[in-house]
Amino acid sequence: MSSTTAIKLDQFSAAWRNIRTIFQRELQSYFNSAIAYVVIVVFLAIVGWFHTSNLFLANMATLRLMFEMVPAIFLFVIPAITMRLLSEEKKSGTIELLTTKPLHDVEIVLGKFLAAWALIGIALLLTLVYYVTIAMLGKIDNGPVIGGYCGLMLMAGVYVAIGLFASSLTENQVIAFIIGFVMVFALFMLDKVLIYIPESLASIVEFLGIDYHFANITRGVIDSRDVIYFLSLLGFMLYLTVLSLGRRKW
């Protein structure tokens, strides 16, 4: 009994090691190739612009404007950072190197997923600057802020998983971007087209839409149903990515 547990633990630590190796390589590659800096600068500039230009009009110490803005920016920023993750390896043939190393496909997928997610995390972390400035201007309600950041990270996770899946489908980065963008855009729009949908289906469509769950969380109420929605969608997309990467074996 104890020896099987030891083997399990061993496998787990080997898997973790592999994921970390891929993760480090991908994250470093973002910073080596300047993609990271471009993403962070563009992200902060857009968020900063919309945030500050409306802040004094609203005259409220809140980050609500930012939390409304960022999901729209995610729509094109995230497919842009995920598009190359697998398609480039396919195009250059390095996928063959990677998949003939002693590691599971799921470790490759997780390592790459975490790297892109972490990059978004870093960009979001830097937006805390805006939080600090507002907190100095007035009394800020921390509940919605914490909820907002959690919601953004969960949403980013889903988008990254979708983008990674799109990247696994093709060796062309532009096509990967377009597929990724269309998918996240559709998910984003679902709860905004409810008026065109028969009433009987409306609640289902609303539940599937990502913005509906995001809105719930930003209110500062972290409901398990919303968290489960994000995590299951994220897991499902990663699962599809692993399947898609395994297509060479079909």
Added chain:
Amino acid sequence: MAITVRNLTKFYGHEKAVSDISFDVKTGEILGFLGPNGAGKTTTMKIITCYMPPSSGTVEVDGCSVADRSLEVRRKIGYLPEMNPLYLDMNVIEYLEYAARLHGLDAARTKQQLTQMIEVCGLKDVRHKDIGEMSKGFRQRVGLAQAMIHDPEVLILDEPTSGLDPNQIVEIRNLIKQLGRAKTVVLSTHILSEVQATCDRVIIINDGTIVADGTPSELQQKFHGSESVNLELKAAVSNAMTDIFPKIRALPGVESVEYGSVDGEIHRFSVFSARGVDIREALFKLAVSEKWVLLEMSQKATSLEEVFHKLTQA
């Protein structure tokens, strides 16, 4: 560390790329995989390295099947894929470290292997250079270093010298020979001299099936039909076709004679004899008795090239 391939078949859709091939590679052997493009060499290698599974048949590396002990197989193998794909944005050290870590080497061992590979593959001067900025010859060395970073017992090299200039080819070939001494090596190529220069054994594959298997010299012997001797004589005869030709043709063992060319009194012939029959002595004696002056006589061996052409041309 032996490789056993049994009844291997691979379909791409409805197209059969490899058709029921079986062979063994013994421990320590350097096996050359020879065949025209599209013969199934790369497909076979991709299956051995666990990149994709066979449609049917089995492959075992050191007793581990690629089907259910894939991770173990991959741990034992160093692989240089066709076209030598590399991460062009990494430098040599970063790349080799990455490969070492993916093979599960710990920090101390990574460092030790890294130093050794950089030394052996002659990468010392370029170790901080981005791979994207390096010449093809150096990239090939990096590819080889990557394949051997974990000191595998089996090396699978898919066209390791393609696209290199003649000097680089010799370099890489020597490197493979040197490094392959203690390893089981399978390398594919369509350059025949490469096989003769590096391999202990050759498998010629065409249209997905094995058409020949043996040492280079065995294949030469097995597949050449006849021996030929090139002959150049000086003889003062009026008509070579009547005065020389029949006399050579009449020698025992001669199967046919081809008249090459004439240049004044100098006549050139190609004389073919049955396999294993050496007619040079008889030719010499004939020339002496007829008072022809023998200017040149040389025996032509069938090259592997001819064997290859014979076997792979429908």
